[in-house]
Amino acid sequence: MWGHQHINRAAIFTLPEPLRSFYFRHADYITEESVVPDVRKYTMGDKAEFARHFIDMEDYHFSSDTFEMNPKKAYTQYDEKTRNELGILPWYILEMTQKLTEAFKNKEKAAILLLSGDLGHYIGDASMPLHTTSNHNGQKTGQQGIHAFWESQLPEIFGSTYQMNIGEANYIKDLEKNTRELILHTHSLADSVLLIDKILGLKFSKETAYQCDTNKNPLKNRYGNPIHSKAYAEAYHQASNHLIERQLQKAAYMLSCYWYTAWCNAGKPELNDLDSQSYIESCRENYTKEQLLWKTGKTIEIGNKKEF
Ligand SMILES: [Zn+2]
Numbered sequence: 001m002w003g004h005q006h007i008n009r010a011a012i013f014t015l016p017e018p019l020r021s022f023y024f025r026h027a028d029y030i031t032e033e034s035v036v037p038d039v040r041k042y043t044m045g046d047k048a049e050f051a052r053h054f055i056d057m058e059d060y061h062f063s064s065d066t067f068e069m070n071p072k073k074a075y076t077q078y079d080e081k082t083r084n085e086l087g088i089l090p091w092y093i094l095e096m097t098q099k100l101t102e103a104f105k106n107k108e109k110a111a112i113l114l115l116s117g118d119l120g121h122y123i124g125d126a127s128m129p130l131h132t133t134s135n136h137n138g139q140k141t142g143q144q145g146i147h148a149f150w151e152s153q154l155p156e157i158f159g160s161t162y163q164m165n166i167g168e169a170n171y172i173k174d175l176e177k178n179t180r181e182l183i184l185h186t187h188s189l190a191d192s193v194l195l196i197d198k199i200l201g202l203k204f205s206k207e208t209a210y211q212c213d214t215n216k217n218p219l220k221n222r223y224g225n226p227i228h229s230k231a232y233a234e235a236y237h238q239a240s241n242h243l244i245e246r247q248l249q250k251a252a253y254m255l256s257c258y259w260y261t262a263w264c265n266a267g268k269p270e271l272n273d274l275d276s277q278s279y280i281e282s283c284r285e286n287y288t289k290e291q292l293l294w295k296t297g298k299t300i301e302i303g304n305k306k307e308f
Contacts, residue, residue, distance in 0.1 A: 001307060002155040003128070004034035007251045008120040009299040010164040013291070014256035019263055022271040024290070025283045026113050031302060033117025034124070053125045054087040056134040057187045064184055069176035071095050089131065090183045093122050097175060097258050104266030109274045120255045126182055127251035129190040138194055145218075146197050148225035149236075153308040154244055157233050162245040163297035169256035171264055182254060189243065196239045204232055221308050 009031045012023040023030060041049040060067075060078075068074045071091035075083065096119045103111035125131045130138075130147050138146035155162070172178045201209065210218035211227045218226040228236075263269070272280065290300055 001035050001152070001305070002159055003151055003248055003251075004038075004121055004124045005031050005302045006155075006159065006162075006164065006299055007124045007127075007248060007255060008034040008117060009302065010248075010252035011120060011255035011259065013165070013294040013299070014167070014169050014253055015260060016168055018271060019260060021280075021287065022274070023116070023259070024287050025275055025280065027290075029113055030117045030120070033114065034120045037118055037121040051084045051086075051088045052092045052122060053089060054131045054136065055089040055183065056086045056136075057132050057183070059086050059134050064180070067180055067184070069094065069180050086134075089122060089126055090179045093119065093126060093179055093258070094175060096122060097262055100259070100262040101265045104263050104269055107269055107271075107274065112274075116259055119258060123182075123255045123258060124251050126179075127186055127247045127254070129186050129193045129247075132183060132187040133190040135190070135194065138197065141194060141198070143194060143197050143201075145226040145228075146194065148221070148223065148307070149197075149228050149233075150193060150244065152225075153228060154233060154237060155248070156306050156308050157230075158237050158244075162248060164249055164252055164299060165294060165297040166249045166253050169253065169260040172257050172261040175258075175261065178257075186247070189247070192240075192243065196236060200232065200235050200239060204229075204235070208232070223307065225308075227308055 009027065012020065012027050012030065015023055037049065037052065040046045041053065068077055069090065071088075071094050074088075074091050078086070096115060100112065100115040100119060103115055128151055130136045130150065135141060136147060138144055206212070206218070207216050208229060209232045211229050212218055220226055293300060
């Protein structure tokens, strides 16, 4: 939750005007919508949702030239069973971007906001290395629990030190190429995510790597994930040299670029007439405040419930 909500919020301030003002007027919705695709998956049990959140790159046996990015072509190459097993994340990002472009063309405000929020979730997943490998929770290498530790426990502890402001969105000329590069780069980091944990595992015992009960068994959070010790989290944070922060920055920047590109490809429609003048006025004060805060690289504090 921490990552998804902060990515969506930060992406708003990465946009150029006039998009930035429009998205800001719906910032709370866009922030909250960032986690809805996971709700669809777990709470609503939507079977089709699962494959949208990951891609097991090694099991597709792609090289960078054979990694077909066009969703229609890829879906004829890989049948539904394969796609459900190995995931469709990059293709789904492209499908969503196309839908968002259509929503902009038709100036359908509800669809623009819903698709923008959801797209943020998938781009967030596409920036998380363990969403691009079949060893997604370290289960093949004796590192169970690494997934939630990396994407939830660490940002919950260190997120207040992260800088999210890395410049303004750019137009993406070739969305397929960009999406391929995004996934390949993310996937290239999976080994580091796991290796840092392996190396630290040599220095820490089970009792010092985890917060343990009186029987020396790791305590678990409400989702059943083992809770690492503060010392272990600190050691991982140091050894990874801002890796999580960099991936969050990149995700926010990329999301902003995809939103901006969809709007440009729709012919840059006027958006001010999608909100009433009085509503636009009522948002101004908070916008000014949050813009000032953004200049320091921060979003407002998002009062989500902690997972750890
Ligand atoms: Zn997800």
